[in-house]
Amino acid sequence: MRTVIIGTALLLLAACAAEAAAPKWKHILREDGISVSTREVAGRSFPSFRGIGVVHANIFEVLAVLSDIKRYTEWQGSCAEARLLRKISEREYIVYSRTDAPWPVSDRDTVNRSKVHVDLKRRIVNIKFRAIKTRLQGPVSGVVRMNKLRGHFKLTSLARNKTKVDYKVDADPEGMLPTWLAKIATKKLPLETIQKLRKQVKHTRGWYSKRIKRWLGEAKKLAAKSPETSEAKEIMGAKID
Secondary structure, eight states: OHHHHHHHHHHHHHHHHHHHHSOOOEEEEEETTEEEEEEOOTTOSSOEEEEEEEESSOHHHHHHHHHOGGGGGGTSTTEEEEEEEEEEETTEEEEEEEEOOOTTSOOEEEEEEEEEEEETTTTEEEEEEEEOOOTTSOOOTTOEEOOEEEEEEEEEEEETTEEEEEEEEEEEOOSOOOHHHHHHHHHHHHHHHHHHHHHHHHHTTTTTHHHHHHHHHHHHHHHHHOHHHHTSSEETTEEOO
């Protein structure tokens, strides 16, 4: 027993030391109420980036826009192409996306597997995505494939029509990427994405009513099974009864 306790303590200390040694997020920009931060990654010129801002819409309206793959090019920063390759379930799908890069730098593309995680108690919907290798989409001539990418769109309901959006990406663009372009991209992508997301939610309001109604029905069923969440009259800021 004593050996187990000592071993556990050493593991905890090692974990704490690793966390302390990891680079911290550095705030680089605040515009339109959107906070942009970056975090350096060892051996890579392209840091992780993160954008956090508020969208004045119900969390399900925001989720509906994020789930409409074919319209990614209308609001996602520098997105030149987006296609749904496979729908695994209502909450999980595989997507191809291509990011436009200024000449003479090659465009980047990636195949991501996205999964929606719902936390009713905390009123959070987290769409996590990561790059995968698959035969669903082969290499594209003149485009650099990013095989190392992960991130999320974390949505938190602050009120019935107020949602905090936390957009984070950790990607290795691979190939040659100028330092100046990396700096511009890490500022532009998160800021532009949340700015355009706000406009897209307004533009598409009412388009996804059937989809949202279906999600609300699912939320109501989940709430009925969970006493700790069913006590609320509203789930994630939207009436469900």
